[in-house]
Amino acid sequence: MAERTIRVGSTHGLHARPAKLFVQAVAQSGAPVTIAKNSGKAVNAASILGVISLGIDHGDYVTLNIESDDADAVLDDLAEILSTDHDA
Amino acid sequence: MTDTTTQTLTGAGIGQGVAIGPVLRMADPLPEPADEHSTRTPDEERERVTGAVAIVADDLRGRAAKVSGTAADVLEAQSMMAEDSTLLDDVSARIETGKTAERAVFEGFAVFRDMLVALGGYMGERATDLDDVAQRVIAALSGGPAPGVPESDTPFILVAHDLAPADTALLDLTKVLGLITREGGPTSHTAILAREKAIVAIVGVAGSDAIANGDVVVVDAAAGTVTVNPDETLRAETQQRIDERASALSGSVEPGALADGTPVPLLANLGSTDGSAKALEAGAEGVGLFRTEFLFLDQRMAPTVEQQREQYTRLLNDFPGKKVVVRVLDAGADKPLEFLNDAHEDNPALGLRGLRSLRANEDLLREQLTALAEADAVTNAELWVMAPMVSTVEETRYFVDLATELGLKTVGVMVEVPSAALLADRILKTAAFASIGTNDLTQYTLAADRLLGSVASFQDPWHPAVLRLIGEVGAAGAAAGKPVGICGEAAADPMLAVVLVGLGATTLSMSPSAIADVRLSLRSFTLDQAKHLAEVALAADGAPEARAAVRAAAADTTPTQPHPDRNETPQ
Numbered sequence: 001m002a003e004r005t006i007r008v009g010s011t012h013g014l015h016a017r018p019a020k021l022f023v024q025a026v027a028q029s030g031a032p033v034t035i036a037k038n039s040g041k042a043v044n045a046a047s048i049l050g051v052i053s054l055g056i057d058h059g060d061y062v063t064l065n066i067e068s069d070d071a072d073a074v075l076d077d078l079a080e081i082l083s084t085d086h087d088a
Numbered sequence: 089m090t091d092t093t094t095q096t097l098t099g100a101g102i103g104q105g106v107a108i109g110p111v112l113r114m115a116d117p118l119p120e121p122a123d124e125h126s127t128r129t130p131d132e133e134r135e136r137v138t139g140a141v142a143i144v145a146d147d148l149r150g151r152a153a154k155v156s157g158t159a160a161d162v163l164e165a166q167s168m169m170a171e172d173s174t175l176l177d178d179v180s181a182r183i184e185t186g187k188t189a190e191r192a193v194f195e196g197f198a199v200f201r202d203m204l205v206a207l208g209g210y211m212g213e214r215a216t217d218l219d220d221v222a223q224r225v226i227a228a229l230s231g232g233p234a235p236g237v238p239e240s241d242t243p244f245i246l247v248a249h250d251l252a253p254a255d256t257a258l259l260d261l262t263k264v265l266g267l268i269t270r271e272g273g274p275t276s277h278t279a280i281l282a283r284e285k286a287i288v289a290i291v292g293v294a295g296s297d298a299i300a301n302g303d304v305v306v307v308d309a310a311a312g313t314v315t316v317n318p319d320e321t322l323r324a325e326t327q328q329r330i331d332e333r334a335s336a337l338s339g340s341v342e343p344g345a346l347a348d349g350t351p352v353p354l355l356a357n358l359g360s361t362d363g364s365a366k367a368l369e370a371g372a373e374g375v376g377l378f379r380t381e382f383l384f385l386d387q388r389m390a391p392t393v394e395q396q397r398e399q400y401t402r403l404l405n406d407f408p409g410k411k412v413v414v415r416v417l418d419a420g421a422d423k424p425l426e427f428l429n430d431a432h433e434d435n436p437a438l439g440l441r442g443l444r445s446l447r448a449n450e451d452l453l454r455e456q457l458t459a460l461a462e463a464d465a466v467t468n469a470e471l472w473v474m475a476p477m478v479s480t481v482e483e484t485r486y487f488v489d490l491a492t493e494l495g496l497k498t499v500g501v502m503v504e505v506p507s508a509a510l511l512a513d514r515i516l517k518t519a520a521f522a523s524i525g526t527n528d529l530t531q532y533t534l535a536a537d538r539l540l541g542s543v544a545s546f547q548d549p550w551h552p553a554v555l556r557l558i559g560e561v562g563a564a565g566a567a568a569g570k571p572v573g574i575c576g577e578a579a580a581d582p583m584l585a586v587v588l589v590g591l592g593a594t595t596l597s598m599s600p601s602a603i604a605d606v607r608l609s610l611r612s613f614t615l616d617q618a619k620h621l622a623e624v625a626l627a628a629d630g631a632p633e634a635r636a637a638v639r640a641a642a643a644d645t646t647p648t649q650p651h652p653d654r655n656e657t658p659q
Contacts, residue, residue, distance in 0.1 A: 015211055020165040047174035048165060049200045052214060055207040 002071035005063045009083040013057040018086040023048045025081055031068035033078070039063075045078075095316040099268070099293035100544060101309035102279045103580070104605055105333065107245065107266035107288040108318070108326045111303045112238040114248035118226055121190035126183070133189040134180055140189070140228035144221065145170040147234075162217060169221045175200060190229050197222035245307060247299050250541075251278045261285050266307035268314055270296045273544035283357075283580060286601030290314055292544040341371030344596070344607050348614040352589055354607060355411065355597035357575060361399065364406035367600040371607070374411035374470075376597020377523070377575035378403060380456070381418055390452060393459045400463035408468045413523065413573070413597070415502065416456050418442050418476035428452070437537060442477020442504075443487060454494065461495035472498040474523055479505040481514045488518050502575075504528035509557035512564035519570075522561055524593070526576025530554050548631035549578035555591060555625050555634065562592015573597055582609035587638060589615070590622030617645045 010018040026033045026045045034042035035051060037060055043050035045064065056062060062082065068074055126133055145167040152163035169175070175196055182192035197218060204215040223235045238246070243265045250271040251259075267289035272278050282289035288309050299305065299316055306315040306326050315322060344354035355376030356367035360383065367375065383391060383399055391399075404412055419428045420441020428449055433439035446453040457473070464471040475487040478501040491499040500521035503509050509529065516522060526549040531538040533554050536546030549555075558574075565572035573595040574588050580602035586609055588596065598606060613621070624641045628634035 013211075016165045016214055016217070017161045020161060020168060023168060044174055047172050048168040049172045049218075050174040052211060053200060053203045053207070055211055 001065065001067055002075060003063060003065050004075045004079060005061050006079045006082045008056055008058060008060050008062060009085045011058050011085055013060065014051060014054070014082075016052075018081070019048055019051050021086065022078065022081050023051055025077055029068070029074045029077070031066055031071070031074055033074070034065045036063045036065075037061075093317060094319055094322075095298075097293050097295045097299075097314040097316070098312050099290040099296075099314065100273060100279075101312035102282045102289040102291065103286070103599075103601060104310045104582075105286070105288035106309065106326055106329050107307045108323060108330070109243055109245045109265040109304065111247050111268075111299055111301060111305055112240055112244040113299070113301050114237060114246060114251075115227075115233045115235045116249070117235055118223055118230075118232070121188065121194050121226060123191050124188065125186045126188040128188075130183045130186075133183045133187075133192070136189045136229055137176070137179055137183070137193060137225075140193075140225050141170050141176070143228045144224045144234075147224070148221075165214075166217050166221050169218055170225060190226050193222060193225050193229065197225075245305055247296055251281070261287065266290075266305075268293050268296050268299070268305070268307060270294065271539075271541040273538050273541065273547035280359075280577070283577060283599035283601065286599065292541045294541075341369075341604075342607075343371075343373055344603075344610055346589065346610055346613055346615055346618065348616075350589075350615045352593075352610055353411075353595045354603050355413070355573070355575075355595055356600045356603070357597050358403075358600075361403045361406060363600060364403070368406070370600040370603045372600055372603060374407055374413075375403075376411075376413050376573050376595060378412060378414045379418065380414065380416060384417060384419070390455075393455050393462075396456060396459035397462045400460055401467055404463055404467035404469040404471060409470070411470045411472060413472040413474060413500075413575070414460060415474050415476055416443075416453060416460075417446060419445050420477075437531065437539075443475040443483055444477065446475070447483075447486065450490075453490070457491050457494040457496060464496065470498070471496070472500060472521065474500045474502050474521070476502050476525070477504055477528070478502060478515070479507045481511055481518070484508075484515045484518045488520075503561050504532065506533050506557055509560050512561040513567065516564050516568040516570050521571045521573065522565060523573040523575050523597075524558055524561055526554065526558070526574060526578035529557060529576065530578075533557060549576065549581075550584060550625065550631040550634045552626050552628050552630070552634055555587065555622070558588065558593070559591045559622070559626065565594065566592055571595060580606065582606050583635070583638060583642065585609060586613050586618050586642070587622050587625050590618035590620070613642070613645065620645070 008014060023046060033045040035045040036042040037054045037056050042065060045051060064075060064078055066074055148163050148167035152160045178199060179192045179196040182195055201215050201218050204211050204218065227234045237259050240263055243263050245266040246264050247268045250269050264287055267282055267287050269278050269291045270293055272291040279291050288307050290307055290309060290312060293314055303316050306318045306322055344352045346352060353373045355374045356372035357377040358367060358375055359379045420436055420439060428445050440448060460473055473491055473496050478484055484501050487501060488499045498520045500519045500523060501515060502525045503512060503522050504525035508515055512522060527538060530547055530549045534546040534551060536543040538547050562572050571594045572592055574593045575597040578584050579588060579596040580598035582605045585596055585606045596606060621638050621641055624637050625634040628637050
């Protein structure tokens with residue numbers, strides 16, 4: 001199991017498009033991933049409604065948890081998506 | 089002759105056109121599924137949900153593949169919402185307690201919907217997308233049509249209760265021959281869209297619920313009538329009128345002027361730069377009203393200064409050497425923007441809207457004015473900027489001072505509120521120009537919500553009380569030597585346009601599709617005749633009387649005048 005904390009880069013937080021891109025990447029990885037805002041409750045990161053309902057804003061810190069053999073590679077991908085400003 | 093009965097319905101016609109075609113109805117919102125114990129087993133119900141969700145997600149993905157940009161993102165996100173595992177777990181748990189698939193889906197989506205609404209802002213806006221998905225899944229469960237805008241490969245006449253801005257965004261305008269709505273007055277969002285896109289439309293049609301899918305109808309906007317199952321004679325006449333009108337309007341595009349040569353520049357109302365080419369083609373001498381809210385709505389979030397500058401530069405580049413009047417963001421009432429004001433208001437038309445709402449969010453106003461000034465600096469159009477919904481002299485000073493400070497040269501205000509019309513002399517001491525928004529001015533003068541079908545008959549700019557207020561502004565403009573434009577839909581009515589000039593309007597701005605008819609009408613009257621017609625209208629008791637009296641007087645002044653008033657709508 002691996003864990004990483006990332007600062008969200010999208011200007012308007014994880015709303016429709018950034019959330020969609022993130023959830024699609026999680027689904028593609030095939031690994032069970034959870035996401036939590038700050039130190040809150042972790043939700044299934046492959047659920048777009050779960051992710052959107054966390055109400056993640058620009059600058060919030062999120063923590064990803066993953067069970068996978070290539071956890072680091074997947075985390076690199078996801079971290080990149082989360083830290084990019086998709087609203088720019 | 090068909091063997092079905094011909095039937096005629098009436099409403100408020102938008103514009104002068106006529107159309108004929110088969111009807112497609114916009115499916116009504118589904119009723120809330122009953123909360124009753126399912127007669128199926130939980131596994132059977134779960135299987136139904138799985139099947140319905142797959143159908144909906146496939147359909148949404150298919151639609152996403154056909155479009156691009158924001159629309160595609162929204163549709164893809166919606167397809168993911170339909171298949172969302174957290175949601176389906178919740179639905180499954182509800183089914184386990186004996187609920188029907190329909191009810192479980194309804195309740196499960198509602199939980200997430202409420203969660204999004206509670207988050208507010210950008211997340212809150214996703215609630216509408218989720219509602220749409222829920223409706224689609226419930227429709228798929230019951231085998232019914234999905235709610236929303238119908239899709240068709242062949243042209244049709246759309247019949248709806250009313251259209252929300254979100255519906256119209258998805259509308260394929262190349263397929264819509266005409267539009268009939270049960271709700272709405274001549275200035276509702278639907279009517280404005282219809283004018284802008286030159287769709288033949290009739291709004292506020294009581295009895296339109298009885299029109300069925302596939303019925304052939306004739307939509308005659310000039311007469312304000314919908315004829316269901318027209319006979320062969322009417323079908324042939326209609327086709328002939330469509331052809332004749334097309335050839336009459338493809339004629340000359342000289343500048344707007346009265347019979348005595350008095351220039352009355354004819355400008356275009358635009359909601360985006362997409363309409364520029366069409367406006368120029370119609371002979372528009374500039375833009376009298378550029379609405380910026382469509383820019384904000386399409387973005388689904390506040391655009392940055394850079395994004396705005398790019399849009400305004402494109403607009404100004406489309407009209408080199410010509411006047412372009414840009415109205416800063418007019419949010420509220422019929423155009424709510426949650427990032428500006430998400431507080432519930434009982435009377436949004438009387439609430440925090442227009443300049444009031446911008447003043448409460450001054451950063452946004454400053455950004456917009458900055459973007460406009462920057463675009464002005466790199467282009468050759470003559471940029472004028474105005475504020476919507478100004479009701480006091482103090483607000484006028486506030487806006488003019490701020491816009492001037494940010495580098496804008498010609499700053500004016502819209503006169504849409506009776507208080508501003510009555511004090512126009514004082515307002516024009518500060519403002520460089522006034523532009524009268526007749527739609528709101530009528531709504532506020534007659535105290536009738538312009539979005540409400542039940543009071544649509546009050547929404548008539550021919551009302552002498554409205555005309556008297558316009559006359560006040562015209563007189564104040566003449567005394568101060570400052571221009572007074574009309575940018576409401578009243579300017580698109582060929583006969584009323586003459587009266588407005590008689591009341592002191594110096595320019596008229598309208599949907600490009602209306603320019604040809606108005607140009608033709610203005611050419612038939614001198615300034616003295618226009619002033620006389622204005623007096624005739626002011627002396628009437630009400631809107632229908634004013635319209636009838638002016639039509640009679642116009643026939644007297646110019647016996648050769650070919651039917652200037654074809655915009656009459658039955659009351």
